[in-house]
Amino acid sequence: MEDTTYDVRVYKIEARKNAKGTITSFRVLWRVGGELRKETLRKAAQADAFRSKLMTASREGEAFDMRTGRPVSWAREKSPLSWYAFTLAYVETKWPYASPNHRRGIAEALTDATEALLTSDSGQPSRDARRGALRWAYSTRIRDKSEPSPEHAEALRWFEEHTIPLAALSEPGRGATLARAVLDRISRTKSGELAAANTANRKRMVLNNAMEYAREIGALPGNPLKSVKWTKPRTMSAVDPRTVINVEQARRFLVAVRKHGKRGERMQAFFGCMYYAALRPEEVIDIRRAHLTSLPGEGWGEMRLTNAEPRAGSRWTNNGQPRERRALKHRADGETRPVPIHPELVTLLRSHLEEFGTGPDGRVFIGPRGGEMTDRAYLKVFHEAREKAFTPEEAASPLMDVPYALRHAAVSTWLNAGVPAPQVAEWAGHSVDVLLRVYATCIHGQQGEAMRRIWDATAS
Structure with a gap:
């Protein structure tokens, strides 16, 4: 058989040591068809037993599998797929x-x-x-x-x-x-x-x-x-309206962020992007200067998002870093998303760029040492600024309990201002169906107008 060989050589067991010179494991080395194979075991007895089995199979003239490096008989003895x-x-x-x-x-x-x-x-x-x-x-x-x-x-x-x-x-x-x-x-x-x-x-x-x-x-x-009949747990998909701040509370918070110190000064526009532009944290972190297509001296500007950098942990990314740049959520590679920049956010961004510039790759929000903004850094500022900006009653409530609540507040504001749902969905990066389902509980003040229209339609 082409995938088997009798060309096998088993070597001595190799003791593995840590930096202190303590033996931590034992490695069995052997060659099959010229390819080196390894098996690491914690105990010397385990390594010796494994090596003995290899030696026995080789001495008895048994064929070895080129793919696994093990004797062919071991595969036949293998139990069903576990x-x-x-x-x-x-x-x-x-x-x-x-x-x-x-x-x-x-x-x-x-x-x-x-x-x-x-x-x-x-x-x-x-x-x-x-x-x-x-x-x-x-x-x-x-x-x-x-x-x-x-x-x-x-x-x-x-x-x-x-x-x-x-x-x-x-x-x-x-x-x-x-x-x-x-x-x-x-x-x-x-x-x-x-x-x-x-x-x-x-x-x-x-x-x-x-x-x-x-x-x-x-x-x-x-x-x-x-x-199996399994009752699917009921989930709350809609935003809790108790977490949504109003514009006065948002301004208080952004002022408190600015007053937090050097770190806070770097993060005022960062949090402003979540509140005024409804960006997800991973979208704000990815913003480059080129994405800010319009920052006029007065009036509305515009940005065009291209990517996001969600945090998953270094174990799960291809690059081994906590974050990995990817396409925008719910969008294909290369697809972009336009978002209007509120005049107050235009002012924040212009001031931020003038004061701090950008990173080597054009990144707008960077840490004091030039690296990307970390979760630990912005969460610390967020919670401390929230406590200082809010009254004791507000601070003890669910109001804006996490940074993502700033995005919820932005989308809720747009909907309550009467912006059509398809337009809000495009700016926020949602489908219209998800948008209305998630934010249904946050649309206020339209009941009276709705009842007036019904009355006009049914009045004789």
């Missing part, structure tokens, strides 16, 4: 096409589901070790093609041996029980409390897609989740 092995294949399939935040969501859902599909708890590593190993397997392993740490390697070997065969999900009776266990697990936090409805529903969507993939590749005859 849930853990299936999740690895699924994540690798999804990774190239998923956004960083979606990758993280996939990993969270699969990690929870795996906890519900164990065959035994015998010899299991700690829960933190298990979950950490799965996060590595669903992220860094794929992106960097790297080897696991000894701790991760031990936990992952345990998963290989202690997760159910995927086929068990299709067994009469047992499959439904397992599927219900999975749904129950994703409906709760790690501590066992009920999870937020949005979280549970998002994880179920991931798992449903995974089961459909299993059906697609012939690993399952059907989707086992569909055989």
Whole structure:
């Protein structure tokens, strides 16, 4: 067979040491058809046993698989596809096409589901070790093609041996029980409390897609989740009107940001973009000078957004950084979005550019040392300025509890000012359907006019 060889050479075990010179693991090295293979184990006895098996197979003249580097007989002895092995294949399939935040969501859902599909708890590593190993397997392993740490390697070997065969999900009776266990697990936090409805529903969507993939590749005859009656948690999709500030409160807040100090001076226009232009934080962070197409001395200006830099965490991005530049939300690569610049925001932006200039790449909002604006920096200023700008009663309420509430206030203001919904949707980067559903509770003051029109239409 072309994919097998008898050209095998097994080397001595290599002790692995940390910076302090302490042995932390043991690596078995061997060559198969000229290609070096490695297996790292935490204990010397484990490494010795693994090496002995390789030596025995080689001495007995057994063929080795060129793809895996293992004796061919090991593949024949391998148990049916396990849930853990299936999740690895699924994540690798999804990774190239998923956004960083979606990758993280996939990993969270699969990690929870795996906890519900164990065959035994015998010899299991700690829960933190298990979950950490799965996060590595669903992220860094794929992106960097790297080897696991000894701790991760031990936990992952345990998963290989202690997760159910995927086929068990299709067994009469047992499959439904397992599927219900999975749904129950994703409906709760790690501590066992009920999870937020949005979280549970998002994880179920991931798992449903995974089961459909299993059906697609012939690993399952059907989707086992569909055989279970599961009540979808009700979610609140509309904006809470209690969080929406008015223009007077917004101006108080922006003044408080300015007075916060050097950092605050750099962030007044930053938060102003969220309130006056309804930008998402990741859109503000990406703004370049070239995006500000019009900043007149008086009146309205305009910006044209091209990208956003959502924060997902360095584990999930292709570049290994916390943020990764991507297309605008709900838009294809290369698609742009025009947004009007309120005269007050024009003034803020002109002052900001005059005082601080731009970064080397034309970035408008940069930190004191020239780097991008970090979440930690702007959240600290946001909360401290909010406390100083608001009355004690306002500060204790849900009013503008997070920076995103500034965007909600902008969109609500536009709708209440009578701007047609399609126009608001274009500026805000929403579909009209989502816009009206999310902001329905924030449209005030139009009931009287609506009733007058009904009266005029029905009056004899």
